[in-house]
Amino acid sequence: MMQLVKNTIKLLIGCLIIISCNNSSNDKPIAKAYDKYLYLKDLESVVPKNTHGNDSIAIVNAFIDQWQHEQVMQHQAEENVKVDETSIQAQLEVYRKSLIRFQYEQELIRQKLDTLVSDNEIKKYYDSNKDNFQLKKPILKVSYIKLPQGAPKVSMVKKLFASKDMRDIDLLEKYCFKYSPNFSLMDTTWHYTEEWEKIFPISKISENNYNNINRIFEISDNNALYLIILRDSKFRDSLSPLAFEKDNIKNLILNQRKLALINQMEKEVFEEAQKNNELETYDK
Known part of the structure; x- marks a missing residue:
């Protein structure tokens, strides 16, 4: 039985290689869980390049096993929980907005954050916050x-x-x-x-x-x-040396700059929206 499974997996990997070389639309199911199917095309990015033989078989087998476990748990949850679609959609919308804003903030940081932190800045921060470096x-x-x-x-x-x-x-x-x-x-x-x-x-x-x-x-x-x-x-409870805290302090300074940059951006875009009459408040 085990040999049959291995041979089947080998065949699937062989098919996967053929599909990756030949842009075919041949969509073959390779696993099933309830009414859900896992298709051969779903494995195209699973096996890393230059991975062959037993390693490829192990990766594919583990992926199929994990997929079936996830489908079983999802089916169990959906069968036993009364789904509030309105609540789920509201939560998804909150998450979507948070994700878009996070990506915007990260791009802002990438473009405008000053990442150079001088030794003088680090020492000044250290001297002003020694109680935090015990x-x-x-x-x-x-x-x-x-x-x-x-x-x-x-x-x-x-x-x-x-x-x-x-x-x-x-x-x-x-x-x-x-x-x-x-x-x-x-x-x-x-x-x-x-x-x-x-x-x-x-x-x-x-x-x-x-x-x-x-x-x-x-x-x-x-x-x-x-x-x-x-x-x-x-010793413990003594003042940590500046050399030991240097990288930590640099990260703290950079985090402060990130927050200041984001706060400044929020202030500017809000003021711009007010200036352009994009905001209104109505009587209740």
């Missing part, structure tokens, strides 16, 4: 080196890692390129601890140690040795 979780700047079990000269690596001499850092970087599958020596980016956890098991460092800046922590995990230095830390 950390809910700790953030850290971290340097780390992952070494496989049995890596050579680990003691030397620790000394170089703790050094601030550029010659030592250069020597350490060359060592890491040769022996470390993953390392970051000079990163100055803030990250939440759960982001670091995706790279190395930072959860093995207690939060009480987050203020031990520039100390080397050693963690052994899954046949690997991690050397970790906390370069800086900010």
Whole structure:
């Protein structure tokens, strides 16, 4: 039975390919649910280009299955709900108007929104709204080196890692390129601890140690040795650094500009309608 289904699907896909190559009006049903039919032409955009064999069969099969499920649920709903067509049409009209207005506003934003936000604007916003930038979780700047079990000269690596001499850092970087599958020596980016956890098991460092800046922590995990230095830390309920909030502030400023642009547009078109005597109010 399963083989018959697969063969049928293969045949349908073959027909679909023929139809896509030959602009035929041959409209063949391929599935049915109650009084509704799914036609071969409905599959034309379902299977991505350059998808063949079992992948195509799986996509088509899933599409047919989903379509039949949707038809069953729609039939069930229509059988068990007294449909208020007037209410539905009113809601559709509200949605239609909202969609048209949204598209107009998006086009207005695309054409007229100034998307350049200077560093001075960002800093001014940050300084004026510091109460809104309190950390809910700790953030850290971290340097780390992952070494496989049995890596050579680990003691030397620790000394170089703790050094601030550029010659030592250069020597350490060359060592890491040769022996470390993953390392970051000079990163100055803030990250939440759960982001670091995706790279190395930072959860093995207690939060009480987050203020031990520039100390080397050693963690052994899954046949690997991690050397970790906390370069800086900010605790929960402390002020989030400007560098960490920069992108967020830029988006906030842009959202404010969007609202101001839309409000200005609404004011101008309303005043224009008044000026052209397009608006009237009648006595009740």
